[in-house]
Amino acid sequence: MLRNKHNIFTITAMVLVAVISQSCSKASASSERRYDFPNIFDISYTPDTLHRHYGLFTDAGSWIGFTPPEKDKWINGFCGPYSIDMNRREWLAKCAVTVSGMDSGISLKDSVCYYPGELVISSEYKNGAITQRLNFIDANTMLLTIDNSLPGGLAFTGDGWAAEMKLSQTGNSVISVHPTGETVVITFPQNVKLNVDNGNYQANAPHQNRSYVSVAFFCSPEEAYAGLNKSVDVLENPLSALESNKLRWEGYLTSTLRDDMPAEYDRIAVKAMTTLASNHRAARGGLLHDGIIPSHAVGYFVGLWAWDSWRFCAGAASFDPELAKNNIRAMFDYQQPDGMIIDCIYTDPAENNARDSKPPLVCWAVDKIYEATGDKEFLAEMYPQLMSYYKWWYAKRDHDRNGMCEYGSTDGTLEAAAWESGMDNAIRFDDVEMLANDGYDDAWSMNQESVDLNAYLAHECGFLKKFAGILGEKFDAPDYGDKVADYFFDSRRNFFFDRKIKDSTFVGDPGCEAYTMLWTGIATPEQVAKMMPLLTDTAKFSTYIPFPTVAADNPKYNPRGYWRGPIWLDQTYFAISGLRNYGYDDLADAYTRQVFDRLEGLKEGLPIHENYDTHTGKPLKAPHFSWSASHLIMLYKEYTGK
Structure with missing residues (x-):
């Protein structure tokens, strides 16, 4: 009965959501309820100072966050991570993981979308598209999912690391350490060729329709090295990790939402x-x-x-x-x-x-x-x-x-x-x-x-x-x-x-x-x-x-x-x-x-x-x-x- 009383509001809200959805990357053919709520926040920001931001995509208790890039300052990757601790708040990188097709050329259209618990950016090219999804698996670990319909492989690198960050390589992981001890670990699958040199890294991956990269954050290098196995495990079982994220957010939404309220x-x-x-x-x-x-x-x-x-x-x-x-x-x-x-x-x-x-x-x-x-x-x-x-x-x-x-x-x-x-x-x-x-x-x-x-x-x-x-x-x-x-x-x-x-x-x-x-x-x-x-x-x-x-x-x-x-x-x-x-x-x-x-x-x-x-x-x-x-x-x- 409640919907009948507010059907005008509901129809308006449905039209608003439909319009918003057109500017988002297409959600997967999934029944996940989060995809009913596109662009829940507009937090697009490409870092141009060490400490400024207007809100972050962060989840699961993590002490770091990310933003989608601004359209007029586009980077093909999620901006960050940003350290949230009160006594030291700054961008650890402008973009720790940028993604590009090896033969993609210039993108024709870029878009971003913030769903509850998931951040998405997409770039369309003449011969295909790259869509990236970022999910927090737990307070330390994030999983980057890349869907690639381009014919060639993918290239990864960092952009704008904080000046004090020191990068090294352990196995197929990039270890990035700040003088405070805060450490970012980027881990690639074994089929990716990784090289760390001159304060940055380059990684090349063969063509796959879907690829995964793990990004982890720790308060010290000791914690980081102890946690490396978790990053490897997540990459070996990405569907399990994503299912955990899905179930957590479905639980949040189910517990929060009523079934008799206007959509808006x-x-x-x-x-x-x-x-x-x-x-x-x-x-x-x-x-x-x-x-x-x-x-x-x-x-x-x-x-x-x-x-x-x-x-x-x-x-x-x-x-x-x-x-x-x-x-x-x-x-x-x-x-x-x-x-x-x-x-x-x-x-x-x-x-x-x-x-x-x-x-x-x-x-x-x-x-x-x-x-x-x-x-x-x-x-x-x-x-x-x-x-x-x-x-x-x-x-x-x-x-x-x-x-x-x-x-x-x-x-x-x-x-x-x-x-x-x-x-x-x-x-x-x-x-x-x-x-x-x-x-x-x-x-x-x-x-x-x-x-x-x-x-x-x-x-x-x-x-x-x-x-x-x-x-x-x-x-x-x-x-x-x-x-x-x-x-x-x-x-x-x-x-x-x-x-x-x-x-x-x-x-x-x-x-x-x-x-x-x-x-x-x-x-x-x-x-x-x-x-x-x-x-x-x-x-x-x-x-x-x-x-x-x-x-x-x-x-x-x-x-x-x-x-x-x-x-x-x-x-x-x-x-x-x-x-x-x-x-x-x-x-x-x-x-x-x-x-x-x-x-x-x-x-x-x-x-x-x-x-x-x-x-x-x-x-x-x-x-x-x-x-x-x-x-x-x-x-x-x-x-x-x-």
């Missing part, structure tokens, strides 16, 4: 899922478990943040629950003796930030994983650590011991306390002061109790009680959930606000922190009914893209002001999902359609961004952003189409 909304869900998969990074250095970073396209986001991770895990739980579990484990690897979960962690632990924590949503994420898997062992593993973190808030972030907590820091700085809120420069913090908490030298609080924090804690408490029941444990922790709704509701303005510790006055102007009360279900139905005039006012919160971070008519509203105006999709999700909790499904669906239909580039090739302009839907900060993607998946899953 399916495309948004696949784009969001692919964003999370592209931001998966394998355990490395100080990251002791796999996890999802905020964005591979922005250097300062190559690490794991606490509340980011909880959101990512909630989004990934349905299609890759093992990754979600490991992401949670990665953050808890650094749990402090007092129970605190620190703000963020990196491959280099010296970069970790333990000055603050982040809003507590981890039990929600663990519950999403449990609901997807029924894994009681994971619950039992995490429960003591979750309890310790939950209790930490009441021990070190409740200044006056009244059961209502504050954001704060370990070093007494307002900067770190604002970071702990996750809403760094929010208007409600403009007049905050810091207070030392008695009995500790590492516990400071803002001088105001935050409505969102206490709603989160009440929500987490409910999940902890659920887990305790499942595991047969006794729940023994603070529980103030029944007091939160009345405590933070201003009956004069009919909205939820933070409160000052000193005199309990309500703080600031209406903002997104109030959405949390709806999403957690802590608000009473009567309170929500009283909020509706503000929430549905088109001058305030019911904007072109709904639910900005502060009412759009606030004098301090700034359309590009980070947490002082733009749309953050987690907050928009909290509001929309919260409306569903109180029976406003029609309104929630209408707002979901506004998000899906109005965010610029969402249905086309633009990446999903960190935040968006409230009044235009134009993307603002970091592209390929995981938490926006995660909440788009949840909006898609919860949409009813009424």
Whole structure:
């Protein structure tokens, strides 16, 4: 029935996909669902500087990525690899493997296509064509498949190696080592003649309709030499390796997609899922478990943040629950003796930030994983650590011991306390002061109790009680959930606000922190009914893209002001999902359609961004952003189409 209600949208989307498909290389005659989603992203880029890119094709937790070349700067090969690690981000080669026909001449037409989990480039010549497909087999190994309808053989070489790279040959493999130790290994089949000389390599292959080349990446030469056999095995069993990739991505798509949604909304869900998969990074250095970073396209986001991770895990739980579990484990690897979960962690632990924590949503994420898997062992593993973190808030972030907590820091700085809120420069913090908490030298609080924090804690408490029941444990922790709704509701303005510790006055102007009360279900139905005039006012919160971070008519509203105006999709999700909790499904669906239909580039090739302009839907900060993607998946899953 849902498709009948949106058949116009569906037909439009089908026409769009058909047009897009004409510009892609022809997919194999396969039933793979990925081929229903051509050009999911436009990331074409031919490197002209060491550090610049706009997004990468990367998968399976790999620490490298590739791009298809730009048409006006064509290279007949995938550009890269690019090293993603925060402390050293650069192109290791302009193109590590270029492919040409020995007698092909100049190409007549070149095209690229990005399918979920597969990158394709194709060049047509007078007497045939060469099509290349790139798939990640695992975090270390990629497989390049070359289909050749030209009459002659193929020639391979590298183009534009980073100046410091040293190339050598071992068997039929090219070993390329950067001074940092990062190593790229290119392995050819035994029937290919390989020569490494003068800082590059040349490889000639006899004519075959289909050829394979393995490209592998390692953090050190020692790892590379130990992993050479894997590259050889992949070349000896390429169909098995590709089948593994196919099954993994078919599983992702099947787990993500509904069978009753408009095609254009399916495309948004696949784009969001692919964003999370592209931001998966394998355990490395100080990251002791796999996890999802905020964005591979922005250097300062190559690490794991606490509340980011909880959101990512909630989004990934349905299609890759093992990754979600490991992401949670990665953050808890650094749990402090007092129970605190620190703000963020990196491959280099010296970069970790333990000055603050982040809003507590981890039990929600663990519950999403449990609901997807029924894994009681994971619950039992995490429960003591979750309890310790939950209790930490009441021990070190409740200044006056009244059961209502504050954001704060370990070093007494307002900067770190604002970071702990996750809403760094929010208007409600403009007049905050810091207070030392008695009995500790590492516990400071803002001088105001935050409505969102206490709603989160009440929500987490409910999940902890659920887990305790499942595991047969006794729940023994603070529980103030029944007091939160009345405590933070201003009956004069009919909205939820933070409160000052000193005199309990309500703080600031209406903002997104109030959405949390709806999403957690802590608000009473009567309170929500009283909020509706503000929430549905088109001058305030019911904007072109709904639910900005502060009412759009606030004098301090700034359309590009980070947490002082733009749309953050987690907050928009909290509001929309919260409306569903109180029976406003029609309104929630209408707002979901506004998000899906109005965010610029969402249905086309633009990446999903960190935040968006409230009044235009134009993307603002970091592209390929995981938490926006995660909440788009949840909006898609919860949409009813009424």
